[in-house]
Amino acid sequence: MDLTLIIGLIVIVIVVIILLWFFSYYNRVIRYENRIDNAWAQIDVQLKRRADLIPNLMETVKGYMIHERGTLEAVTKARSAIMTAKTPQESMDADTMLTGALKSLFAVAESYPDLKANQNFLQLQDELTHTEDKISYSRQHFNDSILQFNNLIETFPGNIFANMMGKKTREMLQIPEASKEVPKVSF
Amino acid sequence: MAQQSLLLEDHIRKNKRDTVIICMLMVILLFSVFFAVGLILGAPPILTMMIGLPIALFYIFITYSFSIQSVISAAGARPANPQNREEKLLIYKVEEMSLAAGLPTPKVYVQESRDINAFATGHKPQDSIICATTGALQQLNTEELEGVIGHEMSHIRNRDILVMTVTVGVVGAIALIAEIAIRMLFWSGGRSGDRKGGGGIIVVVIAIIFVILAPIFSRLTYLTISRRREYLADADGAYLTRNPEGLAQALEKIKGDIPDDPKGSKTVAPLYISNPFKRALRDSIWSTHPPLDERIRRLRSM
Numbered sequence: 001m002d003l004t005l006i007i008g009l010i011v012i013v014i015v016v017i018i019l020l021w022f023f024s025y026y027n028r029v030i031r032y033e034n035r036i037d038n039a040w041a042q043i044d045v046q047l048k049r050r051a052d053l054i055p056n057l058m059e060t061v062k063g064y065m066i067h068e069r070g071t072l073e074a075v076t077k078a079r080s081a082i083m084t085a086k087t088p089q090e091s092m093d094a095d096t097m098l099t100g101a102l103k104s105l106f107a108v109a110e111s112y113p114d115l116k117a118n119q120n121f122l123q124l125q126d127e128l129t130h131t132e133d134k135i136s137y138s139r140q141h142f143n144d145s146i147l148q149f150n151n152l153i154e155t156f157p158g159n160i161f162a163n164m165m166g167k168k169t170r171e172m173l174q175i176p177e178a179s180k181e182v183p184k185v186s187f
Numbered sequence: 188m189a190q191q192s193l194l195l196e197d198h199i200r201k202n203k204r205d206t207v208i209i210c211m212l213m214v215i216l217l218f219s220v221f222f223a224v225g226l227i228l229g230a231p232p233i234l235t236m237m238i239g240l241p242i243a244l245f246y247i248f249i250t251y252s253f254s255i256q257s258v259i260s261a262a263g264a265r266p267a268n269p270q271n272r273e274e275k276l277l278i279y280k281v282e283e284m285s286l287a288a289g290l291p292t293p294k295v296y297v298q299e300s301r302d303i304n305a306f307a308t309g310h311k312p313q314d315s316i317i318c319a320t321t322g323a324l325q326q327l328n329t330e331e332l333e334g335v336i337g338h339e340m341s342h343i344r345n346r347d348i349l350v351m352t353v354t355v356g357v358v359g360a361i362a363l364i365a366e367i368a369i370r371m372l373f374w375s376g377g378r379s380g381d382r383k384g385g386g387g388i389i390v391v392v393i394a395i396i397f398v399i400l401a402p403i404f405s406r407l408t409y410l411t412i413s414r415r416r417e418y419l420a421d422a423d424g425a426y427l428t429r430n431p432e433g434l435a436q437a438l439e440k441i442k443g444d445i446p447d448d449p450k451g452s453k454t455v456a457p458l459y460i461s462n463p464f465k466r467a468l469r470d471s472i473w474s475t476h477p478p479l480d481e482r483i484r485r486l487r488s489m
Contacts (some may be wrong), residue, residue, distance in 0.1 A: 035289060038289070039289060042286060046286075126275075130279050130282075133279070133283050134282060134283055134286055137283045137284070137286045137287035138286045138287075140287050140429070141286060141287050141288070141289045144289075145289065
């Protein structure tokens with residue numbers, strides 16, 4: 001056979017392989033990015049749900065904890081911080097603040113037996129702790145997704161394609177030390 | 188933390204690679220059976236393949252279609268009741284694990300039983316169900332329950348139900364085809380002398396032995412796949428909860444558990460976290476689950 005024909009065929013095969021590689025790579029990048037966006041959307045939903053429970057909580061404890069203005073104010077302040085946060089990290093920091101404020105509130109509530117017997121209060125406490133756990137796991141999944149994405153675009157040969165696509169590594173959500181002391185609820 | 192997840196990832200990668208290799212072996216086994224059957228009956232392998240493959244695919248399809256609802260009914264499971272505090276906690280844990288895994292939340296069911304156990308079912312993450320026994324809800328603390336649910340969620344994420352259902356189908360198809368072949372051989376007994384000469388008879392005898400043993404081989408392979416997937420679900424589950432000790436402790440409690448009377452058909456055994464049916468065979472190659480001690484040891488080494 002003609003030598004140029006053989007070389008031509010080899011070149012075509014190599015080009016096809018590279019193209020297939022690029023297509024599968026491109027799809028993975030898109031999928032991993034979508035996973036990150038979806039993971040953040042989940043966190044956002046939980047954050048909003050948490051913030052929405054606060055007014056109800058305030059109404060319930062208002063009548064009982066009349067002299068605990070500082071504790072209650074800390075909670076409402078944290079809630080406003082969540083509502084006005086602009087970046088993901090800001091939202092997470094505001095949420096950490098809320099977790100701390102709620103921890104104090106629930107600790108103080110221990111000395112109000114009437115409040116502790118209030119069904120509404122108990123239900124809200126359960127819900128708030130539950131959303132706290134949900135945010136914690138959503139955040140974990142978010143960071144896992146970012147790790148997966150960063151690994152994909154930083155390792156060879158992916159990084160070549162990534163540069164072509166203009167993809168940059170993303171930042172994980174930082175978890176401040178304070179929030180790690182979140183009390184584990186045992187039923 | 189990065190160090191820890193690397194170890195888990197190695198576990199996960201190794202188990203996934205092993206599964207792929209074993210599945211390829213199953214497919215090779217299936218096609219070998221077609222070939223051997225062809226040799227026995229004196230028919231060209233292409234013919235047996237053309238007849239056998241649709242039979243096998245049809246069998247696998249039937250197994251696939253009927254598995255889910257039958258599992259739930261067989262176990263006598265009912266949807267979890269959010270008014271019950273323990274069941275509410277179960278619902279919470281399933282929600283949390285699905286968020287950690289990035290999957291839609293499965294439906295939550297409860298099975299009345301004093302045993303500590305749980306299973307997951309569903310071919311697609313969107314249609315899946317996680318069920319726990321009332322025994323599990325009563326005897327496990329939050330961390331341990333979380334470990335168990337993480338394990339079940341990993342089964343869903345890794346499509347284990349799908350993998351195991353198809354594998355069961357392949358095993359059944361091999362057994363079915365082998366049986367048909369042996370029967371056809373006995374009915375047409377006299378004709379085998381007509382074909383090839385002396386050397387051909389040896390080949391046919393080997394093929395017959397192979398076809399008789401094939402169902403046993405395929406069952407052993409199926410059980411090996413099942414055990415691998417259990418290790419994988421343990422590792423993946425530990426990664427979801429970031430707490431291998433939780434599941435390890437739950438398995439310790441299961442170890443000391445007194446068996447109740449299990450309901451349901453035996454095919455659902457691999458979906459449980461611990462085989463509820465064959466206590467005696469628990470630690471042998473005939474078991475669908477790896478030995479509890481080894482699972483605990485691996486979890487504690489993560």
